Amino acid sequence: MKIYAVGGAVRDELLGLPVIDRDWVVVGATLEAMQAQGFRPVGRDFPVFLHPHTHEEYALARTERKTAPGYAGFAFHAAPEVTLEDDLLRRDLTINAIAKDEHGALVDPHHGRADLAAKVLRHVSPAFAEDPVRILRVARFSARFTDFSVAPETLALMRQMVAAGEVDALVPERVWQELSRGLMEAQPSRMFVLLRECGALQRLLPEVAALWGVSQRADYHPEIDTGVHVMMVVDMAAQLFAPLPARFAALTHDLGKAVTPAHVLPRHHGHEAKSVELLLPLCDRLRVPADCRDVARLVARYHGDMHRVDELRPDTRLKVLEACDALRRPERFAHILLACEADYRGRLGWQQREYTAAAMWRSALAAVQRVDAGAIARATPVTDDPLRIAENIRTARIEALRAG
Numbered sequence: 001m002k003i004y005a006v007g008g009a010v011r012d013e014l015l016g017l018p019v020i021d022r023d024w025v026v027v028g029a030t031l032e033a034m035q036a037q038g039f040r041p042v043g044r045d046f047p048v049f050l051h052p053h054t055h056e057e058y059a060l061a062r063t064e065r066k067t068a069p070g071y072a073g074f075a076f077h078a079a080p081e082v083t084l085e086d087d088l089l090r091r092d093l094t095i096n097a098i099a100k101d102e103h104g105a106l107v108d109p110h111h112g113r114a115d116l117a118a119k120v121l122r123h124v125s126p127a128f129a130e131d132p133v134r135i136l137r138v139a140r141f142s143a144r145f146t147d148f149s150v151a152p153e154t155l156a157l158m159r160q161m162v163a164a165g166e167v168d169a170l171v172p173e174r175v176w177q178e179l180s181r182g183l184m185e186a187q188p189s190r191m192f193v194l195l196r197e198c199g200a201l202q203r204l205l206p207e208v209a210a211l212w213g214v215s216q217r218a219d220y221h222p223e224i225d226t227g228v229h230v231m232m233v234v235d236m237a238a239q240l241f242a243p244l245p246a247r248f249a250a251l252t253h254d255l256g257k258a259v260t261p262a263h264v265l266p267r268h269h270g271h272e273a274k275s276v277e278l279l280l281p282l283c284d285r286l287r288v289p290a291d292c293r294d295v296a297r298l299v300a301r302y303h304g305d306m307h308r309v310d311e312l313r314p315d316t317r318l319k320v321l322e323a324c325d326a327l328r329r330p331e332r333f334a335h336i337l338l339a340c341e342a343d344y345r346g347r348l349g350w351q352q353r354e355y356t357a358a359a360m361w362r363s364a365l366a367a368v369q370r371v372d373a374g375a376i377a378r379a380t381p382v383t384d385d386p387l388r389i390a391e392n393i394r395t396a397r398i399e400a401l402r403a404g
Contacts, residue, residue, distance in 0.1 A: 001029045004099040024058045061087040092134045122151035132166035136178035139194045143185035158198040172287045183247040189231035210258035215266040223348035233346030242338045245295035249339035275300035299339045306340040309360045314401035367404035
């Protein structure tokens with residue numbers, strides 16, 4: 001039995017990056033031998049074990065054979081005669097197909113170290129084409145390793161896979177998993193630009209793909225193109241260290257601009273409501289978690305009002321705060337403000353501007369929070385109309401906004 005560190009841990013160590021998780025491959029072992037040493041099996045599709053003390057994952061060296069369309073259509077073979085080289089051959093990228101033995105010696109049959117030095121994302125073998133998830137993984141790595149490029153032959157293979165309909169077999173949960181991870185990388189735009197370049201974005205997120213080529217008013221959007229703007233917004237959200245719900249909102253806040261009639265361009269009156277109409281089916285299709293969906297919906301609907309806070313009457317400000325449930329969910333409201341700041345600053349030449357609207361909204365929320373609803377309820381005569389309490393509270397909140 002021989003044990004090797006493999007994959008991302010070896011890659012990141014060679015890049016001088018912190019290693020978070022380590023994966024191991026075991027050559028020359030059987031299921032029974034692993035269990036006899038205390039390893040606990042956890043893999044459903046192929047033999048993966050947890051170390052009895054470190055709880056790190058150890059997988060038996062294996063080969064795989066394509067049996068059906070999609071990422072799940074594989075048959076795996078794990079046996080003592082499967083070599084380390086056999087196992088590395090099935091991996092996605094050369095930079096992920098480097099192994100290290102117990103003495104620190106590297107096994108690199110596919111020249112992953114050379115590609116690390118050249119900063120290239122390159123597929124290991126033609127077997128890459130058998131798993132459509134790898135298209136998403138390459139795009140995600142592009143967003144993480146922002147100074148890497150994709151090898152021309154790998155991009156060509158990704159395009160062939162899209163044309164063959166492989167991405168259409170992906171299940172929603174796996175698509176969301178990879179997209180959400182890509183949104184949390186250093187430069188998320190690189191993921192979506194690469195997916196667009198290989199044709200996968202049009203199949204997976206047609207609502208986003210449709211934004212390129214849609215013009216906007218140059219006085220508000222010097223970058224003009226809506227697709228370019230949205231990519232700047234998701235990158236700005238990353239620079240603001242926004243959480244996932246805000247980053248997803250940044251990606252989807254302007255979907256409605258894609259359906260603006262051509263004769264109206266470059267104006268987009270009413271695009272906020274249209275964005276919500278397109279967003280909700282997208283969230284259903286990809287089974288987007290409720291927290292991401294709800295923040296995205298509110299940002300899509302109200303980002304225009306957020307930007308124009310200084311033009312809104314006190315009663316309109318209160319309506320926006322109520323619609324966002326800001327009093328009960330101030331943390332979510334903070335995520336909404338982050339997404340709106342990313343939208344404001346995600347424009348050509350606007351990146352360093354201060355988003356003063358955020359401070360004004362925080363001040364407005366604080367003013368409303370200072371209103372003692374309980375005291376108002378107690379001061380309202382019991383003989384009054386029951387709705388009078390709510391009216392009095394609302395009036396007090398509007399006055400607080402007017403005074404603030």
